[in-house]
Amino acid sequence: MTRxxxxxxDEPASHPYRLAARRSTAGDSxxxxxxxRIGGGDFALIAGPCAIETRDExxxxxxxxxxxxxxxxxxxxxxxxxxxxxxxxxGQAGLQILADARSETGLPVxxxxxxxxxVEAVAAVADMIQIGARNMQNYALLTEVxxxxxxxxxxxxxxxxxxxxxMAAEYVLKEGNAGVVLCERGIRTFETAYRFTLxxxxxxxxxxxxxLPVIVDPSHAAGRRDLVEPLALAAAAVGADGIIVEVHPDPxxxxxxxxxxxxxxxxxxxxxxxxxxxxxxxxxxxxxxPA
Ligand code: PEP
Ligand code: MN
Numbered sequence: 001m002t003r004x005x006x007x008x009x010d011e012p013a014s015h016p017y018r019l020a021a022r023r024s025t026a027g028d029s030x031x032x033x034x035x036x037r038i039g040g041g042d043f044a045l046i047a048g049p050c051a052i053e054t055r056d057e058x059x060x061x062x063x064x065x066x067x068x069x070x071x072x073x074x075x076x077x078x079x080x081x082x083x084x085x086x087x088x089x090x091g092q093a094g095l096q097i098l099a100d101a102r103s104e105t106g107l108p109v110x111x112x113x114x115x116x117x118x119v120e121a122v123a124a125v126a127d128m129i130q131i132g133a134r135n136m137q138n139y140a141l142l143t144e145v146x147x148x149x150x151x152x153x154x155x156x157x158x159x160x161x162x163x164x165x166x167m168a169a170e171y172v173l174k175e176g177n178a179g180v181v182l183c184e185r186g187i188r189t190f191e192t193a194y195r196f197t198l199x200x201x202x203x204x205x206x207x208x209x210x211x212l213p214v215i216v217d218p219s220h221a222a223g224r225r226d227l228v229e230p231l232a233l234a235a236a237a238v239g240a241d242g243i244i245v246e247v248h249p250d251p252x253x254x255x256x257x258x259x260x261x262x263x264x265x266x267x268x269x270x271x272x273x274x275x276x277x278x279x280x281x282x283x284x285x286x287x288x289x290p291a
Contacts, residue, residue, distance in 0.1 A: 043240075055100060128151045129152050151179030155183045158196070160187070
């Protein structure tokens with residue numbers, strides 16, 4: 001976990017993100033998530049469905065991504081949906097499915113929490129708690145996950161600046177939770193040819209500003225399957241500490257985000273290509289698949 005060192009003599013105590021700032025620790029922080037490291041030279045490949053749909057399907061996806069070298073399983077039990085009538089996730093039942101998928105595959109799990117009232121239940125199951133883009137400035141939620149003893153993945157808000165992302169991290173760090181991972185997932189611009197504009201410059205800039213690991217979500221940025229691989233490779237090349245992608249056995253039947261989901265059948269090839277570029281960027285790709 002992150003080692004916090006005191007501020008240097010030239011460091012104003014009023015620095016708005018003094019714990020997240022690069023100069024507040026000696027080097028890059030590596031975060032331990034259920035036995036897998038993210039950061040400090042360890043590249044995370046996090047994959048899974050957008051939403052947890054059924055137990056059998058989730059375990060099948062987990063096996064596919066584990067066998068291809070993924071280091072963690074993702075999947076939403078609580079889903080932030082633009083329409084209140086859209087599928088909202090399986091909730092507690094989804095958390096139980098994630099726990100089962102972990103026992104079946106050995107993969108640590110990351111899942112989103114949207115409500116302070118669910119933090120305890122999510123933290124009891126998750127190896128890493130996700131704060132979604134729409135909640136990046138939900139300060140009560142950030143404070144609550146800061147009190148949890150589980151690492152936190154903070155996704156950049158749809159229209160948030162790099163400074164605001166670092167300030168969100170600071171809310172979690174300030175509560176004593178040193179396990180913070182940042183995620184660039186695309187921002188709103190004038191462009192409409194894809195879902196969001198993946199800001200890869202932000203990754204390079206964040207690496208100069210903070211010691212925290214920075215990962216990239218090409219799936220939500222692209223919104224289109226055909227763009228996920230080129231953006232993932234670019235993320236690995238620009239120095240990201242990992243990527244998080246959506247995978248589904250039958251994207252046309254997915255309850256959520258099907259058009260951007262990689263097909264299970266294509267995942268091993270995708271993972272091998274990401275591994276290749278991550279290695280070229282000097283990253284270890286911790287493919288620790290237990291027998
Ligand atoms: C997700 O990861 O499932 C998700 C909803 O992402 P974001 O918060 O980045 O939109
Ligand atoms: Mn999704």
